[in-house]
Amino acid sequence: MSELIVSCKNIQKIYGKGKTEVCALRGVDLQIFENELFMIAGPSGSGKTTLISIISTLLSPTGGECTVLGNDISKMDDSQKDEFRLNNIGFVFQAFNLLPPLSAQENVAVPLLIQKRKRETSLEKSRSILKEVYMERFHALPSELSGGEKQRVAIARALINEPKLIICDEPTSNFDSKTGKKVIEILKDLAKREKSCVIVVTHDNRIFEYADRIAYLEDGVVKRVER
Amino acid sequence: MRYIALKLLWGDKAKFLGLVFGIAFTSFMITFALSYLAGFLTRGFALIDENPNVDIWVMDPSVTSTELTTQIPLSMMYRVKSIEGVAYAAPLLLKNIDIRFENGMFQKAQMIAADDATLAGVPKPDTTRDLLYIPNSVIADTGGTSDKLMTPDIVSYDFTNRTIDLNEPLRRVRPGDLMLIKNRLIRVVGISKTIARFPPRILIYTRYKTASYLYPSIKNKTTFILVKAKKGANLEKIVKKIEKETSLRARTSQQFKKDTVRWYMINSEDVGDMVSMLLLAMIVGFGVTGIMMYMFTYENLKQYAILKAIGASQKLLVSTVFFQAFVSAAISVGFGIGFCALLGDFLFVSELDYPFRMMWFAPVIGVIGVFFISFVVALVSIYPVLKMDPSIVFSRR
Numbered sequence: 001m002s003e004l005i006v007s008c009k010n011i012q013k014i015y016g017k018g019k020t021e022v023c024a025l026r027g028v029d030l031q032i033f034e035n036e037l038f039m040i041a042g043p044s045g046s047g048k049t050t051l052i053s054i055i056s057t058l059l060s061p062t063g064g065e066c067t068v069l070g071n072d073i074s075k076m077d078d079s080q081k082d083e084f085r086l087n088n089i090g091f092v093f094q095a096f097n098l099l100p101p102l103s104a105q106e107n108v109a110v111p112l113l114i115q116k117r118k119r120e121t122s123l124e125k126s127r128s129i130l131k132e133v134y135m136e137r138f139h140a141l142p143s144e145l146s147g148g149e150k151q152r153v154a155i156a157r158a159l160i161n162e163p164k165l166i167i168c169d170e171p172t173s174n175f176d177s178k179t180g181k182k183v184i185e186i187l188k189d190l191a192k193r194e195k196s197c198v199i200v201v202t203h204d205n206r207i208f209e210y211a212d213r214i215a216y217l218e219d220g221v222v223k224r225v226e227r
Numbered sequence: 228m229r230y231i232a233l234k235l236l237w238g239d240k241a242k243f244l245g246l247v248f249g250i251a252f253t254s255f256m257i258t259f260a261l262s263y264l265a266g267f268l269t270r271g272f273a274l275i276d277e278n279p280n281v282d283i284w285v286m287d288p289s290v291t292s293t294e295l296t297t298q299i300p301l302s303m304m305y306r307v308k309s310i311e312g313v314a315y316a317a318p319l320l321l322k323n324i325d326i327r328f329e330n331g332m333f334q335k336a337q338m339i340a341a342d343d344a345t346l347a348g349v350p351k352p353d354t355t356r357d358l359l360y361i362p363n364s365v366i367a368d369t370g371g372t373s374d375k376l377m378t379p380d381i382v383s384y385d386f387t388n389r390t391i392d393l394n395e396p397l398r399r400v401r402p403g404d405l406m407l408i409k410n411r412l413i414r415v416v417g418i419s420k421t422i423a424r425f426p427p428r429i430l431i432y433t434r435y436k437t438a439s440y441l442y443p444s445i446k447n448k449t450t451f452i453l454v455k456a457k458k459g460a461n462l463e464k465i466v467k468k469i470e471k472e473t474s475l476r477a478r479t480s481q482q483f484k485k486d487t488v489r490w491y492m493i494n495s496e497d498v499g500d501m502v503s504m505l506l507l508a509m510i511v512g513f514g515v516t517g518i519m520m521y522m523f524t525y526e527n528l529k530q531y532a533i534l535k536a537i538g539a540s541q542k543l544l545v546s547t548v549f550f551q552a553f554v555s556a557a558i559s560v561g562f563g564i565g566f567c568a569l570l571g572d573f574l575f576v577s578e579l580d581y582p583f584r585m586m587w588f589a590p591v592i593g594v595i596g597v598f599f600i601s602f603v604v605a606l607v608s609i610y611p612v613l614k615m616d617p618s619i620v621f622s623r624r
């Protein structure tokens with residue numbers, strides 16, 4: 001049986017106070033397992049980004065219990081969350097979020113450099129990961145890369161510290177269907193090969209076929225989960 | 228992580244150059260203001276500096292600088308000469324006077340009258356000091372003034388029948404020119420170029436005999452007694468002996484310089500102006516560096532958020548910002564002080580009579596000041612980094 005990676009029980013998130021109060025999540029229950037490509041879909045404002053922010057420990061829930069890799073995130077302090085993310089979670093963002101002054105290989109090596117690994121060995125590892133995602137322009141700056149290349153660099157960065165959980169925010173929305181499918185194929189392949197769990201937040205119904213399961217979120221609650 | 232910090236710092240060249248310029252400007256301003264202050268203060272003790280052979284200065288007990296002086300009886304010089312350890316002693320008389328040029332214009336000047344026998348205290352002119360033995364002769368010096376030691380271009384040698392013509396062409400005074408001091412005709416026999424004074428003033432060097440001829444009231448008086456100690460003698464002991472046996476104030480040259488600097492610090496309004504300039508430099512520095520650094524951090528907030536999302540700790544982000552501030556300060560302070568030194572060198576080479584003297588403490592305080600400013604600014608700039616919401620990495624921008 002696959003290991004449970006993420007468990008959300010009655011997760012609630014309220015932004016603001018009093019008259020400005022906005023309820024983004026109204027009790028979300030989810031379980032996500034190892035080797036799974038799990039998609040979260042839903043209209044804008046449905047709470048998708050809030051949910052992955054909580055799962056990735058960047059936000060704290062107002063109520064409920066969220067366990068990631070067996071750790072109750074509400075019991076972690078900020079520095080424990082930082083360390084947890086560094087060692088266990090990889091991110092792929094819609095806007096790529098590469099650091100503009102760093103080359104492709106340096107961007108990929110950032111998590112290892114934060115872990116205070118040696119620069120040369122970090123860059124060497126980053127080059128080998130980049131090759132795995134079919135990206136060989138190691139020294140190119142983000143401004144010199146195409147959208148597809150940027151996303152491959154972002155995926156390589158998410159993978160370099162061999163995380164058990166990879167969180168992708170709209171990873172294909174900037175691409176045509178061919179490139180988008182290529183990106184999702186890389187992610188699916190990695191989920192299986194690395195025994196990781198990949199959570200993808202998306203609007204893009206072109207890639208739904210690649211999901212092991214899809215959760216549909218609406219008005220801050222999971223309406224249904226489909227296989 | 229320092230590698231990433233440096234790359235982020237240099238990555239945005241326009242912002243980095245702006246930051247470097249801001250901090251370099253600050254260090255330049257601080258160092259320049261201090262060098263300017265040092266230049267003025269060292270000019271304050273120019274009289275001591277231009278008499279390097281003098282070991283001890285003896286003066287009235289109330290005198291604590293070369294600027295505000297009074298006279299003592301000349302006879303005290305003979306008592307000083309008789310003190311053990313003293314090789315020789317000579318008088319040096321200072322008197323503020325008016326000099327009148329051929330066009331009838333007056334200028335204020337300081338007369339410095341030296342011992343008739345040795346001419347100790349008289350600088351080397353463009354001619355020779357011995358020409359002072361010609362009766363009623365002086366050596367003139369601009370003393371840091373500009374366009375004050377000027378005389379009409381046409382020499383008529385007729386002071387009495389001339390009418391004042393302010394539009395008459397002027398030229399610098401040169402050997403052979405005549406001037407009136409106390410209504411007596413005096414001949415300039417040489418032009419010297421000693422250390423400029425603070426405040427600038429025309430200097431008229433002459434012999435004691437000429438001075439007392441012009442101003443009989445100062446006959447048998449002197450302002451300072453210049454003492455040369457015997458070789459190997461202990462100056463401190465001689466100072467104490469002189470003070471004990473004459474009841475006058477005696478100071479070694481170094482002590483007298485310090486006294487003079489202290490006097491200027493307490494009494495001169497110009498020093499206050501320069502301290503204001505220094506404070507202004509610090510405030511401008513705080514402003515410029517603060518804005519540049521804060522903008523740099525604020526505009527790169529997304530990059531810090533990415534690092535935070537990946538797993539960089541708060542402590543690591545704080546140290547990154549401080550490291551960037553430190554590196555920027557280190558590079559910029561080099562440019563700022565280097566440029567200040569080059570400017571000083573240019574001022575020296577160009578012979579512009581500008582009070583600039585970069586002493587050891589100017590760059591040291593410049594460095595400390597800039598690092599202090601950078602530290603405070605980094606402290607302020609860290610605030611948005613600490614307060615940012617790392618989940619902004621999911622924003623679509």
